[in-house]
Amino acid sequence: MSHSLNDFDSEAPEDFDSGHAEFARLRRECPVAHxxxxxxxxxxxxxxxxRRAASDPATFITSVQNVVPKVAFTGRRPPLHLDPPEHTPYRRTLNPLLSPDRAAKFEPYARQCARDLLAPMIARGHGDVCGEFASFLPVQVFGEWMNVPDHxxxxxxxxxxxxxxxxxxxQPEQMKATSLKxxxxxxxxxxxxxxEPLDPEKDITSALLASLERGEDMTEDLIVGMVRQVLVVGIVAPTVFMGSMAVHLSHHPDLQAQLxxxxxxxPAAVEEFLRLYTPYRGFARTAKCPVEFGGRTIPEGEGIALVYASANRDEAVFENAEEFILNRANIADHMAFGRGPHNCPGVHLGRMQVRVMLDELLAMTTHFEIDGPVAPARWPEIGAISVPLKLVAA
Structure with missing residues (x-):
C-alpha cells in the first residue's frame, strides 16, 4: 500500500464508469487513501x-467539514453541519414530517408531476432525463412538501x-453566490x-418556529440555515441517481424490458440501483483524535470522506458487487442513505420520488436509449448530471 500523500487524483477527468473503477482499485490496493x-x-x-466512522459521531464529527469538496462557505446548516447533541432538536423537529406515511401522501402529486414532465419529451422523441425531468420533479415535490409559494x-x-x-x-465563487441566493x-x-404560520405537523418552517418558541435549544439563524439546507438537499441526489438508472437501463435493454x-x-430494482449507483461518493467527517484504519493513521483534524458509493460495491459484503442483481439477499445492508445519526432524514420521500420517476418512465415508453454524450457528476456526487435519451412512446 502506498504511503504517499496523493494515493489518487480526485480532480482527474472522469467518464460515467471511471470513478467506480478507481474506487475498486483503491479497495484492493489502498483502502484508506489520501x-x-x-x-x-x-x-x-x-x-x-x-460504517465504523459513520456510526461513531463522538470521534468523527461533521461540524468541521461535511462534504468533499468543502462547500459550506455561507454558514452552518442544521442538522448536517451540527454534531449530536446540538443537531438533535433539529432532527427531532424534522423527522415526523418525513415519516413513511407523510411521504406516501405526496406520491399522487409526484406521479402527476412525472407524467407532465415526461409528456413533452416523449412527444418529441428525445430529451435530457436529468435536466428536463429528474432535476424538476424533486423541486416540485419538495416545494409542495415545504408549502412554498407557487411562483x-x-x-x-x-x-x-x-x-x-x-x-x-x-467553482467556489459561484457556489457561494448561488448558496447566498x-x-x-x-x-x-x-x-x-x-x-402566516401553518400547521406545524404539516409545515417544516412553522414546526421549526414552534420548536424555538417552546424553548428548544435552537437559534433563528440556524433555523434559516436548516431551511436553506432543506431547499436544495433533496434536489441533487434524485437528479444524479435517475441519470444513473437511465444509463444502466439503456445499456441493459433486457432488464429495461423485464421491469x-x-x-x-x-421497488426492488430501485434498491439495487441505490446500492450500485449510490449518488453521493460520501459525506465527510473530521477525526477529533488520530485514528487508525487498516494500519494507516489519519491525523487529528483532517477531512475524511466516507465513500458510501465505494462501500456499497465492497466485494467483501456484496457478492458480485459490480453487477446488478435483482432481489439481492442482503440488499438491506446497503448504505445509500448513510448510517448513524446523520443518516438521510428524507429517505422515505427520496425513495418514493425515484421509484415514481422510474415507474412512470417505464410506463410511458416502450423503449429508451442513450442519444448523446453523458455528462458525469463530480465530487461529492457520482453518476450523471446530463443523460440525453431517445424515447419511444408507449
Whole structure:
C-alpha cells in the first residue's frame, strides 16, 4: 500500500464508469487513501471502515467539514453541519414530517408531476432525463412538501441547479453566490411563516418556529440555515441517481424490458440501483483524535470522506458487487442513505420520488436509449448530471 500523500487524483477527468473503477482499485490496493486534490482529504473506501466512522459521531464529527469538496462557505446548516447533541432538536423537529406515511401522501402529486414532465419529451422523441425531468420533479415535490409559494418553484429549480453545477465544476465563487441566493429564499420563507404560520405537523418552517418558541435549544439563524439546507438537499441526489438508472437501463435493454413488463419489480430494482449507483461518493467527517484504519493513521483534524458509493460495491459484503442483481439477499445492508445519526432524514420521500420517476418512465415508453454524450457528476456526487435519451412512446 502506498504511503504517499496523493494515493489518487480526485480532480482527474472522469467518464460515467471511471470513478467506480478507481474506487475498486483503491479497495484492493489502498483502502484508506489520501488525495491532495479538492483541498486535501482522506477517503475510506471499504464497507466496514465507512460504517465504523459513520456510526461513531463522538470521534468523527461533521461540524468541521461535511462534504468533499468543502462547500459550506455561507454558514452552518442544521442538522448536517451540527454534531449530536446540538443537531438533535433539529432532527427531532424534522423527522415526523418525513415519516413513511407523510411521504406516501405526496406520491399522487409526484406521479402527476412525472407524467407532465415526461409528456413533452416523449412527444418529441428525445430529451435530457436529468435536466428536463429528474432535476424538476424533486423541486416540485419538495416545494409542495415545504408549502412554498407557487411562483418560487421556477427560481428554486434555477438556483438549486446552478448550485449543483457550481459544485460539480468546483467553482467556489459561484457556489457561494448561488448558496447566498438560496439563503435569501430561506429568510423570505421564514418571514412568511412568521406572518402566516401553518400547521406545524404539516409545515417544516412553522414546526421549526414552534420548536424555538417552546424553548428548544435552537437559534433563528440556524433555523434559516436548516431551511436553506432543506431547499436544495433533496434536489441533487434524485437528479444524479435517475441519470444513473437511465444509463444502466439503456445499456441493459433486457432488464429495461423485464421491469416494464412487470412493474411490481420496480421497488426492488430501485434498491439495487441505490446500492450500485449510490449518488453521493460520501459525506465527510473530521477525526477529533488520530485514528487508525487498516494500519494507516489519519491525523487529528483532517477531512475524511466516507465513500458510501465505494462501500456499497465492497466485494467483501456484496457478492458480485459490480453487477446488478435483482432481489439481492442482503440488499438491506446497503448504505445509500448513510448510517448513524446523520443518516438521510428524507429517505422515505427520496425513495418514493425515484421509484415514481422510474415507474412512470417505464410506463410511458416502450423503449429508451442513450442519444448523446453523458455528462458525469463530480465530487461529492457520482453518476450523471446530463443523460440525453431517445424515447419511444408507449
Amino acid at each position: 488525495s491532495e486534490g479538492l483541498g486535501g482529504f482522506w477517503a475510506l473506501t471499504r464497507y466496514d471502515d465507512v 418560487w418553484v421556477g427560481p428554486l429549480h434555477q438556483s438549486g441547479r446552478a448550485f449543483i453545477l457550481a459544485v460539480n465544476l468546483n 438560496l439563503y435569501e429564499m430561506a429568510r423570505e420563507l421564514l418571514q412568511l411563516r412568521k406572518a 416494464r413488463a412487470d412493474r411490481s419489480l420496480v
